Amino acid sequence: MMxxxxxxxxxxxxxxxxxxxxxxxxxxxLLDRNYVYAFVKDGLSTVIKLxxxxxxxxxxxxxxxxxxHLSFVxxxxxxxxxxxxxYIRMSRMKGYNLSKVWFEMDSQQKKEISYQxxxxxxxxxxxxxxxxxxxxxxxxxxxxxxxxxxxxxxxxKRIQKCQFEDMRLIEEGLEKLxxxxxxxxxxxxxxVHKDFSxxxxxxxxxxxxxxxxxxxxxxxDPSIDLCTMIQTPMLDDEVLLKSFKAGYETVRKFPENFCxxxxxxxxxxxxxxxxxxxxxxxxYGVRGRYLIKKxxxxxxxxx
Numbered sequence: 386m387m388x389x390x391x392x393x394x395x396x397x398x399x400x401x402x403x404x405x406x407x408x409x410x411x412x413x414x415l416l417d418r419n420y421v422y423a424f425v426k427d428g429l430s431t432v433i434k435l436x437x438x439x440x441x442x443x444x445x446x447x448x449x450x451x452x453x454h455l456s457f458v459x460x461x462x463x464x465x466x467x468x469x470x471x472y473i474r475m476s477r478m479k480g481y482n483l484s485k486v487w488f489e490m491d492s493q494q495k496k497e498i499s500y501q502x503x504x505x506x507x508x509x510x511x512x513x514x515x516x517x518x519x520x521x522x523x524x525x526x527x528x529x530x531x532x533x534x535x536x537x538x539x540x541x542k543r544i545q546k547c548q549f550e551d552m553r554l555i556e557e558g559l560e561k562l563x564x565x566x567x568x569x570x571x572x573x574x575x576x577v578h579k580d581f582s583x584x585x586x587x588x589x590x591x592x593x594x595x596x597x598x599x600x601x602x603x604x605x606d607p608s609i610d611l612c613t614m615i616q617t618p619m620l621d622d623e624v625l626l627k628s629f630k631a632g633y634e635t636v637r638k639f640p641e642n643f644c645x646x647x648x649x650x651x652x653x654x655x656x657x658x659x660x661x662x663x664x665x666x667x668x669y670g671v672r673g674r675y676l677i678k679k680x681x682x683x684x685x686x687x688x
Contacts, residue, residue, distance in 0.1 A: 651680030
């Protein structure tokens with residue numbers, strides 16, 4: 386994406402780092418979406434993210450401005466644009482990705498982290514409400530059903546381009562999806578993270594120390610953040626789901642749509658994962674089919 390751009394040279398030159406100053410790669414640069422590095426400047430440990438995607442950069446900057454008072458959100462130290470390269474520099478937060486430690490935790494630790502996960506997500510959702518869905522500025526979608534229909538259509542079109550040997554479960558999910566969507570109740574849009582998952586939650590000791598990576602954040606249905614959580618095994622366990630919900634409700638009411646229309650969110654999340662098989666992640670296919678099947682089987686409120 387960035388062609389001949391040299392992020393290491395750019396960062397060293399911009400911040401006056403010598404060849405002896407350590408510059409640590411943090412991002413998955415193989416995806417070619419952005420570059421993320423950590424370095425120490427004037428005694429401060431910082432992270433810089435570089436991207437050519439102006440929209441994602443704007444999402445991140447705006448989100449940090451809204452969330453800057455929350456202790457688990459990195460401090461935004463510097464941001465701007467240089468010749469179509471968009472940058473944001475933040476404080477580096479302590480901790481390890483939850484994805485690296487989750488499967489080593491005992492049941493009590495998982496219960497506590499689930500509780501904290503619900504609590505920090507609710508604090509993000511509680512910061513600001515909006516009138517529109519999906520955009521910071523434009524008011525193209527003012528109700529949840531029309532916006533979800535728009536987003537669902539994108540997923541359905543991607544699914545139709547995929548080649549699956551067994552389409553029966555997928556076709557059933559596609560058939561039921563509009564029925565489930567029509568049951569959605571109107572909801573006030575809030576600031577959602579849109580990638581609230583193990584990979585963006587940092588753990589330091591027994592506590593959540595940070596929630597990072599807000600490049601997809603925008604006004605939306607709060608249940609959408611639960612869709613990224615059900616891509617992980619955290620909420621598969623009823624005890625952990627109750628703990629997550631209890632943590633969330635220390636701050637605000639748990640999303641009513643997710644409880645009363647769980648089938649919709651499970652089916653669309655399953656279809657989304659299957660539509661991303663172009664990333665060559667077999668686990669997406671397995672999890673996607675599991676979520677569709679579970680969504681079709683749910684007959685009553687789930688929480």
